Structures are given as C-alpha cells and as structure tokens.
Amino acid sequence: MINRALLPAGGGENMLHCTDMTVLERQRARIKWQQEQQQQFQLQQQEISYFTELADVFHQAGVHEGGLSEVVTRSVKPDPGLVDNGWNNDHVVGYGVGLPYNNGLGFELNYGAISRTSSCPPEAVAAVAEATVKGSESVVSDMISSGAGRESSKKRKVDKIQNNSKVVAEEDTRDKRIKGCAEQGESKITEKNNNKNSRNNNTNKNNNSNKENSDETSKDNSKVSEVQKPDYIHVRARRGQATDSHSLAERVRREKISERMKYLQDLVPGCDKITGKAGMLDEIINYVQSLQRQVEFLSMKLAAANPRLDFNVDNLFAKEQAFPACSINFPTIGMSSDMTNPAYLQFNPAQQQLVACCGLDMGIDPPDMALKRTTSAPVSIPETFLDSSCFTQTHPPPTWDADLQNLYNVAFDQGRQTSFQTQPFTGSIEASNLKMEM
Amino acid sequence: MASNQSNCDVSSQQEPNQLRKKRRKSTQTTESHLQNDGTGEAKNQPTVRWRTCTARRIYSSKLLEALRRSRRTTSPRGEKTREVRETADRVLAVAARGKTRWSRAILAKRARLLRVKKVKKPKVGCDRMLQESEKRKKLPAVERKVKVLSRLVPGCRKVSFLNLLEEASDYIAALEMQVKVMTTLSEILAVAGGGAGVGGGSSS
Numbered sequence: 147m148i149n150r151a152l153l154p155a156g157g158g159e160n161m162l163h164c165t166d167m168t169v170l171e172r173q174r175a176r177i178k179w180q181q182e183q184q185q186q187f188q189l190q191q192q193e194i195s196y197f198t199e200l201a202d203v204f205h206q207a208g209v210h211e212g213g214l215s216e217v218v219t220r221s222v223k224p225d226p227g228l229v230d231n232g233w234n235n236d237h238v239v240g241y242g243v244g245l246p247y248n249n250g251l252g253f254e255l256n257y258g259a260i261s262r263t264s265s266c267p268p269e270a271v272a273a274v275a276e277a278t279v280k281g282s283e284s285v286v287s288d289m290i291s292s293g294a295g296r297e298s299s300k301k302r303k304v305d306k307i308q309n310n311s312k313v314v315a316e317e318d319t320r321d322k323r324i325k326g327c328a329e330q331g332e333s334k335i336t337e338k339n340n341n342k343n344s345r346n347n348n349t350n351k352n353n354n355s356n357k358e359n360s361d362e363t364s365k366d367n368s369k370v371s372e373v374q375k376p377d378y379i380h381v382r383a384r385r386g387q388a389t390d391s392h393s394l395a396e397r398v399r400r401e402k403i404s405e406r407m408k409y410l411q412d413l414v415p416g417c418d419k420i421t422g423k424a425g426m427l428d429e430i431i432n433y434v435q436s437l438q439r440q441v442e443f444l445s446m447k448l449a450a451a452n453p454r455l456d457f458n459v460d461n462l463f464a465k466e467q468a469f470p471a472c473s474i475n476f477p478t479i480g481m482s483s484d485m486t487n488p489a490y491l492q493f494n495p496a497q498q499q500l501v502a503c504c505g506l507d508m509g510i511d512p513p514d515m516a517l518k519r520t521t522s523a524p525v526s527i528p529e530t531f532l533d534s535s536c537f538t539q540t541h542p543p544p545t546w547d548a549d550l551q552n553l554y555n556v557a558f559d560q561g562r563q564t565s566f567q568t569q570p571f572t573g574s575i576e577a578s579n580l581k582m583e584m
Numbered sequence: 585m586a587s588n589q590s591n592c593d594v595s596s597q598q599e600p601n602q603l604r605k606k607r608r609k610s611t612q613t614t615e616s617h618l619q620n621d622g623t624g625e626a627k628n629q630p631t632v633r634w635r636t637c638t639a640r641r642i643y644s645s646k647l648l649e650a651l652r653r654s655r656r657t658t659s660p661r662g663e664k665t666r667e668v669r670e671t672a673d674r675v676l677a678v679a680a681r682g683k684t685r686w687s688r689a690i691l692a693k694r695a696r697l698l699r700v701k702k703v704k705k706p707k708v709g710c711d712r713m714l715q716e717s718e719k720r721k722k723l724p725a726v727e728r729k730v731k732v733l734s735r736l737v738p739g740c741r742k743v744s745f746l747n748l749l750e751e752a753s754d755y756i757a758a759l760e761m762q763v764k765v766m767t768t769l770s771e772i773l774a775v776a777g778g779g780a781g782v783g784g785g786s787s788s
Contacts, residue, residue: 399746406749413631413756427729430752434736437759442669444766448651449664451773 634757639679644765646675670694673738676762684754685747689739 407426411417414433420426633639650671673690680687733748734740737755740748 402746410749410753413753423726424729427733431729431733434756437763440763444770445669445672446665447770448766449668451770
C-alpha cells in the first residue's frame with residue numbers, strides 16, 4: 147500500500163523497489179541530468195552548492211555525479227513554484243546523503259508523509275534512488291517527508307546568502323568533502339528523522355556536532371575555506387528543517403540535554419555502559435537516593451557523637467594542645483584500645499569495617515559499655531551497619547584538610563596520613579572521583 | 585567563631601536577593617554552558633566546585649560550628665538525626681553560595697519553617713493519581729523518572745528537564761562532598777569521643 151502511494155505519477159518505478167530499475171534507465175537519467183546541469187549551473191549557483199555535496203556523496207556511494215546534480219538542478223529550477231518541486235528539492239538533497247542509516251519507525255512515518263506530495267520526475271527519483279546504497283530508501287523517505295515543508299525554500303534562501311562565499315571554495319575541494327558528506331549525511335538523516343519523529347528521542351551525537359558546526363558557521367562565514375565540514379552540516383541542517391525555529395530550538399535543547407547527561411554519566415559511578423535517558427535517569431535516581439541515605443546515616447552517627455562534640459571540637463581545633471589530649475586518651479582506653487588501635491593501625495579493609503563499627507558502637511552506646519562493645523563488635527555487627535559503613539569508608543585523599551590530617555596523625559598515633567585503604571565496594575566511587583579530579 | 589557565625593548569617597541574608605535573580609542566574613548558567621565550552625566551564629563545573637580542598641575545608645569547619653551551635657541552643661528529644669541532617673544540608677546550601685536552585689530551596693525551606701509553622705495538607709488528588717498510574721504504567725517512562733528525580737533534588741519540582749539535570753549534577757557533587765566530610769568528622773568524633781569517654785569512665 148505504501149509502495150503505491152510512493153509511485154510517482156509519470157513513472158512506473160517505485161522508489162522502494164529500486165532494484166527493478168535497469169542500468170539503461172539509470173544511464174538515461176544520468177545523461178539527462180548532465181545536460182540540464184550545464185544549463186542551469188549559472189542560474190542557481192547556490193543550490194548547486196548543496197547538490198555538489200550530494201554529488202560527492204554519490205560519488206563515494208558509487209553513483210554518477212552528474213546524474214545527481216542534474217536531478218538537483220532540474221528540480222531546483224522551479225524553486226519559487228514550490229508546489230510541485232519543493233518535494234523534489236529536499237528529496238534530492240536527501241539522496242546525496244544515501245548512507246546506510248535506517249530508522250525503522252521513521253521509515254514508516256515518512257512513507258506516510260510521502261503520499262502527500264505531488265508528482266516528481268520519475269526517472270530522477272528512480273535513478274537516484276537506485277543509485278544510492280542500502281539505507282537510501284529511508285533517506286529518500288526522510289527527504290520527501292521533510293520536503294513537505296514549504297518553508298524549507300525560504301530557509302534555503304537565507305542559507306544561500308551565507309553560503310555564496312562558500313560555494314566556490316566548496317567546489318574546489320570535492321574529494322575532501324566526500325567523506326565529510328558521508329558522515330554528515332548520516333547526521334542529517336538522523337536530524338530529519340528526529341524532526342519528523344520528535345518522539346523517538348533520538349539523542350544522536352551527530353546532532354551535537356551539527357549544532358556546534360552551525361553555530362560556528364553562523365558566527366563566522368570566513369571560515370569557509372579552512373573548514374569545509376561545518377559548512378556542509380550547517381547548510382544541510384538548515385535546509386532539512388521544516389519549521390525552522392522550532393526544529394532548531396529543539397535540536398539545541400536536545401544537544402544540551404545530551405551534554406548534561408554525559409556529564410552526569412561521568413559523575414555517577416557505573417554509568418559508562420548505560421545508554422539512553424531512562425537507564426541513566428534510573429542510575430542517577432538510585433545514586434542520589436543512596437547519597438541521601440548515607441547522609442541520613444551519618445547524621446545519625448553524628449547526632450549520637452554530639453554529646454562529646456564540645457569537648458572534641460575544642461580538641462580538634464586547638465591542634466597543638468589537642469595532640470597530647472588525644473594521645474593520652476588512647477592508653478587509658480584499655481581493652482578497647484587493644485581492639486581499636488590495631489584496627490586503626492593496620493588499616494585492613496576488614497578492620498576498617500571494624501573501625502567504623504567500633505566507632506559507631508562507641509558513639510551510640512554508653513561509654514561504660516564501650517569496652518564490651520568493642521570486643522563484641524565484630525560478632526554482633528548488624529548487616530545494615532556493615533553495608534553502610536562500607537559505603538561510608540571513603541578514602542581521604544592526601545590533600546585533605548590540614549587540620550584533619552593532623553588529627554588523623556595524632557589520633558592514630560601514627561605518622562601515616564593516607565593509610566586508609568579503599569574498600570572494594572567504594573572502588574567505583576573512588577575511580578570516578580579520581581577521574582574527575584584529574 | 586564569631587566570624588564564622590557572621591559568615592553564615594551574611595550568606596543566608598544574601599539568599600533572598602539571589603532568589604529574586606534566580607531566573608537570570610539559571611539562564612546565565614545555561615548560556616555560559618554553551619559559550620564557555622573550554623575555559624569558563626572549568627569554574628562552573630560542579631565537580632570542580634565541590635571537590636576542591638577549600639570547599640571541603642570550608643564545609644567541614646562550618647559544619648562543626650553549626651553542630652556546636654545547634655547542640656548548645658536546642659536539644660530535641662527524639663529527633664537528633666533529623667536536626668543534624670538539616671543542619672548539614674543547610675551548611676551545604678550555604679557553601680553553594682546560592683548559585684544553585686537546590687541550595688536556595690533548602691535555605692528557603694528553613695526560613696519558611698521559622699516564620700510559619702508547616703502544615704501538611706493531605707493530598708486530595710491522590711486517588712486519581714493512583715488510578716491513572718494503574719492505567720498508564722509505562723507510557724511516559726522517562727517522564728516518571730524525571731518526576732522522581734525532581735522530587736529528590738530539593739526545590740526542583742517544576743523545573744525544566746534541562747535545568748533539572750544541571751541541578752542534579754551539582755547536587756550529586758555536593759552530596760558526595762557532604763558524605764565525605766561527615767564520614768571523616770564522625771570517625772574522628774567517635775574515636776576521640778569514645779576514647780575520652782572511656783578514659784574518663786575508667787579513670788574515675
């Protein structure tokens with residue numbers, strides 16, 4: 147059903163069934179295009195800039211260059227009269243981007259859009275369609291659907307003004323552009339798909355590059371001779387937009403979102419392999435919840451330790467005076483010191499847990515029970531405490547606060563500052579932290 | 585100590601002014617996000633802001649001060665945890681210097697609480713929401729998660745997705761720093777306090 151709708155008025159060929167086209171028909175179309183190209187070259191120079199890109203892509207794809215430009219120019223000719231050929235223009239533009247890109251959903255929708263369009267030169271369609279590589283069908287449909295937007299021509303005129311200077315330079319270095327077009331073709335296709343299927347939530351990185359390039363080119367036209375690729379992206383993107391302001395803004399927004407998601411990916415540990423907004427959001431939510439739970443747990447710890455806050459705080463901040471006070475405390479602990487000091491001194495992961503749990507127990511339980519607690523701490527540690535203590539054992543980097551470092555030195559009666567070992571559980575957090583700090 | 589207190593007060597007074605300018609600030613941050621792709625971003629990035637030693641030092645010292653003050657001023661019977669957590673959050677928001685929405689929301693919450701007592705309104709539309717959620721479960725999957733995230737980050741319920749992501753990244757970085765500082769602090773306090781307590785108990 148879709149195929150019938152796609153059938154151009156004059157021709158019997160169907161774009162979908164490009165393979166039905168014979169070589170002869172292709173050659174015929176090519177010759178025709180070549181003739182027309184020379185005629186109209188001077189008339190519409192601006193369009194040619196577009197179409198030469200496409201020609202280059204075709205060249206790369208193995209299609210005859212002249213044919214494409216023929217199609218392009220012919221369809222460009224009745225530019226003011228967009229009714230019939232606006233579709234042609236855009237769809238021809240799309241041809242040049244014939245690269246294996248296939249968005250299934252967009253494919254369907256675009257085919258539906260095609261039926262709206264009016265006639266098109268059948269040979270041109272068929273020849274060009276056949277000439278392109280596999281994904282070209284989707285491309286064509288994309289182009290056609292986008293061509294349905296009449297405003298594209300207006301946008302093109304704006305671009306023409308900007309690209310006048312670029313045309314000459316662009317024609318000179320075609321070979322370079324071939325590959326660039328190939329890549330940009332993909333990006334353009336993805337853009338067009340996104341424009342038509344905004345609900346697909348395609349966050350392609352190509353979009354980012356497109357927007358950046360268009361930003362560059364819009365700001366500085368003099369960069370043409372040096373940077374060919376951005377011009378192409380800029381031109382194509384603009385041209386493909388049906389309703390320009392909306393689609394442009396949409397693209398900007400999408401790029402911003404993807405940029406921020408990438409940043410969040412670096413921030414949240416373990417998100418390297420997750421692609422897509424939903425998965426990333428899940429991870430982010432889990433991470434924020436876990437962090438908030440940690441804060442809650444730590445505040446509970448601190449609240450329990452608060453009765454000693456005044457005394458300790460004075461010790462903490464009066465560095466030199468605190469040293470003897472802290473060191474004196476340890477020998478007087480007695481049994482608990484035997485447990486805790488080795489735990490602190492040896493800094494094994496298991497004992498680090500012990501440290502935390504001992505600290506927790508000591509903090510929460512009355513001091514007179516602390517002796518008993520420390521001995522029984524390894525045995526009676528509840529699971530939740532273990533997990534959360536694992537989580538909260540973060541490695542204080544060497545560049546920690548100076549006073550805290552001194553406190554560590556004093557409290558543990560050691561000269562070691564970075565003796566804490568990282569838990570394997572928090573290894574991912576550490577890695578991410580280190581990565582960011584670099 | 586007095587200087588610390590004055591710092592905290594001054595920064596909290598600056599919040600309402602910055603609340604008025606918040607829209608401009610959010611746009612500015614987004615603009616700077618786009619324009620300063622290389623140089624300016626370095627300073628704006630949450631990781632840079634929250635992972636410097638100075639930030640940690642500032643936060644830890646302010647937290648200690650706030651905890652000490654709260655211990656002296658109030659001592660609620662059963663809600664020590666909540667009080668400590670709120671203090672910590674407030675100090676974190678102050679450390680953010682009002683550039684982010686969540687920090688301003690945390691401080692505004694506290695200010696509002698002091699002025700007017702919070703009255704929790706029962707959710708009227710709850711039943712309807714439940715029914716709707718039963719009917720459509722997976723349609724706006726991303727939207728649902730966005731809503732959950734917006735509830736997690738303070739002050740970001742009606743914020744656009746874009747700004748929400750930015751706020752979330754800053755909030756995550758700030759939370760990480762908060763966790764680190766509080767961990768260290770609690771360990772030191774617990775060890776030292778436990779030692780002092782036990783020493784005092786055993787000696788007496």
